[in-house]
Amino acid sequence: MGQQDRACNPSRRSCLCPGCGSDRSLDFGRCTVPVELSHADAPTIIKQITEALRESRLKKCHDCQLFFRWPQLSSDDLATLYQNLPAAFWEYNAKEVGSWNRARSILASRYATSESISILDVGAFDGAFLSLLSDRWEKFAIEPSPVGQGKLRESNVHVIADFATNLDLTEHAGRYDVVTLFDVFEHLPRPCQTLDQLSLLVKPGGILIVSTGNAEHWSWRLLGGQQWYLHSAQHLCFATLPFFRRWAESSGMQVQSSVRHPHQIGSLRRRFVQSVETIHAWAKRTNRKRMLGLVYRIPGFRYLSHKQGLTFTTSLHDHLMVVFQKPTTNN
Ligand SMILES: [Zn+2]
Secondary structure (H helix, E strand, O other): OOEEOHHHOOOOOOOOOOOOOOOOEEEEEEOOOOHHHHOOOOOHHHHHHHHHHOOOEEEEEOOOOOEEEEOOOOHHHHHHHHHHOOOOOOOOOHHHEHHHHHHHHHHHHHOOOOOOOEEEEEOOOOOOOHHHOOOOOEEEEEOOOHHHHHHHHHOOOEEEEOOHHHOOHHHHOOOEEEEEEEOOHHHOOOHHHHHHHHHHHEEEEEEEEEEEEEOOOHHHHHHHHHOHHHOOOOOOEEEOHHHHHHHHHHHOOEEEEEEEEOOEOOOHHHHHHHHHHHHHHHHHHOOOHHHHHHHHHOOOOHHHHHOOOOOOOOOOOOEEEEEEEOOOOOO
16 A cells, blocks of 8 residues: 655656645555666667656646656656657557457447447557448547657547647537547646546537546556556556546536546457466465466466566456546436
């Protein structure tokens, strides 16, 4: 469990929650060293910026229940980081992406494929999620990457902006039946401001679907700052259901449903292996020799005695999807 953090005492050092601005936080230990620092091909400027995060720590806001990395990069450093990231194409199988499959089921139960609805995917990249949906639905995207924008236009998706902050709200406010945000929340330096902005885009009676890592998952409780989701310097904020409920209350949205899901859908065996690997990482970190002995005696897990570095437990249900509904004006 975290401890009240003296380093966050404003008289010693200003450590303010990026969600609500509170100066009261709990400390959950040192974060794992960002992968950008050890990556051989990372440009020097990226290594210089992420060096500031080598000793970063995981904090939890006492007031809004948001987890966040501290210190946070300045907005200038974040902009430089994104400008200098090598253009990457993520390898994925759309059928295995946990958030897309959950969201597709939610939308299928809510809207007929023949219905005429408009959907905006924020951070749509190449449009792989939108391509899973009915061709009758009108599709829109916000996407910073020029490569992604090109692919989206080829698929007849309307690219309305490169960043949510570059939107003309007079043109887009209240326009979309559905707004989706997958694996973007954790990149947001001011998450409540961005959620506020996205909620303005939703029609009365429409929904906003957000999926990101769930910092209340048991693997976070065991591993704190060593959980795999902290591997990247680009990951800044980590949600919890109480945080989302609090934001909804303040913004006039309603939490319609929430579901836990994996980043990548895996077999029961894969989940079991990753659960044991997580328990092993915790036992090693906290020097629990008896537990380590037990793990090594499980057939097939002896290899863990040589394991170094992070375990990417991407098939555990450590992600959270929340569906927010905008009340109709009559409510
Ligand atoms: Zn807060």
